[in-house]
Amino acid sequence: MANTFLNRTAFWRGARDCAPFMLVAFPFGMLFGVVGTEAGLNIAEVMGFSIVVIAGAAQFTALQLMLDQAPTFVVLLSAIAVNLRMAMYSASLAPYLGGASIWQRALVAYMNVDQTYAVSVLEYDARPQMSVPERLSYFFGVCLPIVPVWYIATLAGALLSQSIPMHWGLEFAVPVAFISLVAPALRTMAHVGAAITSVILAIAFAGLPFNLGLMPAGIGAMMVGAEIERRSTRP
Amino acid sequence: MTGWSHAEIWFVIIGLGIATYVIRFSFLGLIGDRQLPPWLLRHLRYTPVAILPALVTPAVLWPDATGGTLSAPHLIAAGITLAIGYWRKNPAVAAVAGMAVFLLLQGVFA
Numbered sequence: 232m233a234n235t236f237l238n239r240t241a242f243w244r245g246a247r248d249c250a251p252f253m254l255v256a257f258p259f260g261m262l263f264g265v266v267g268t269e270a271g272l273n274i275a276e277v278m279g280f281s282i283v284v285i286a287g288a289a290q291f292t293a294l295q296l297m298l299d300q301a302p303t304f305v306v307l308l309s310a311i312a313v314n315l316r317m318a319m320y321s322a323s324l325a326p327y328l329g330g331a332s333i334w335q336r337a338l339v340a341y342m343n344v345d346q347t348y349a350v351s352v353l354e355y356d357a358r359p360q361m362s363v364p365e366r367l368s369y370f371f372g373v374c375l376p377i378v379p380v381w382y383i384a385t386l387a388g389a390l391l392s393q394s395i396p397m398h399w400g401l402e403f404a405v406p407v408a409f410i411s412l413v414a415p416a417l418r419t420m421a422h423v424g425a426a427i428t429s430v431i432l433a434i435a436f437a438g439l440p441f442n443l444g445l446m447p448a449g450i451g452a453m454m455v456g457a458e459i460e461r462r463s464t465r466p
Numbered sequence: 467m468t469g470w471s472h473a474e475i476w477f478v479i480i481g482l483g484i485a486t487y488v489i490r491f492s493f494l495g496l497i498g499d500r501q502l503p504p505w506l507l508r509h510l511r512y513t514p515v516a517i518l519p520a521l522v523t524p525a526v527l528w529p530d531a532t533g534g535t536l537s538a539p540h541l542i543a544a545g546i547t548l549a550i551g552y553w554r555k556n557p558a559v560a561a562v563a564g565m566a567v568f569l570l571l572q573g574v575f576a
Binding site: 251252254255258270271272273276279280283284285286288289292293297298300303306307310311312313314315316317318319320321322323324325326328329330333336337339340341343345402403404405406407408409410411412413414415416417421422425426427428429430432433434437444445448449450451452453454455456457460461 | 472483486487498505507519520522565
């Protein structure tokens with residue numbers, strides 16, 4: 232039973248392929264621990280965010296809006312808007328892992344974050360002959376250098392926050408991390424068009440309180456990306 | 467945290483956790499291996515490049531640290547992160563280089 236569930240070869244290949252992404256997960260998790268603690272969260276709350284939510288971008292969005300004294304529903308809606316991209320990840324994994332049991336898919340869903348999704352889906356795409364148990368084992372292997380590292384890094388940041396000087400401007404590491412993730416994704420005119428639209432709409436909606444412009448800006452930019460793709464692939 | 471009780475903070479954590487999990491479970495959990503309409507996939511494909519730039523734009527153009535005015539270190543570091551990320555296709559290299567430039571310029575312009 233255990234052998235059919237976990238293919239060791241595929242598991243360790245996943246762990247190895249994803250290992251370099253520790254370089255992103257560790258500092259990012261640590262930064263959340265530092266910034267969350269500086270903002271006044273206790274260790275249980277900081278860890279609660281990283282374990283229960285396990286989504287860096289949304290965690291930082293919620294934290295920023297809470298510091299801005301935004302109403303609770305705005306905090307939740309804005310952070311949820313940031314995570315809507317994961318519906319795409321979920322949809323895109325379905326053809327590869329849809330045949331797994333409901334409990335296996337439920338576990339995959341919890342750990343379906345930017346890095347684990349990206350590394351796994353590229354492998355599934357490159358090796359169409361993989362079986363569903365191999366794909367699952369690969370996915371759980373990919374999670375090994377990301378999920379536990381995320382928890383440990385958050386804890387380290389929370390514990391070390393006193394000794395890390397925030398006045399240097401380390402909080403700018405968050406926008407820098409997002410830019411560094413988006414830049415390599417600008418592969419086609421459609422991606423570039425969506426990103427430019429996103430920036431223009433964010434400026435246009437900047438006057439709205441509590442980040443309310445984020446969702447309309449995102450939806451408008453998705454429509455531009457989809458439309459450019461539709462026009463460029465029309466026969 | 468000023469203005470937030472522990473109960474309110476846990477409400478945000480748990481509410482956001484449940485909503486995020488539902489989003490992640492959505493298609494994978496409910497549709498299994500059935501196909502989605504192409505127009506929907508075409509829109510969902512652009513989600514990261516559509517949301518993240520809108521999220522960082524205010525932090526780059528009007529950073530809290532300068533009281534919301536344009537700042538050379540923020541603009542230059544963001545541009546360098548974007549350029550290196552685009553050419554090298556490596557987020558870790560781009561982020562480290564961007565932060566190094568930012569911290570350096572903070573010193574220069576301070």
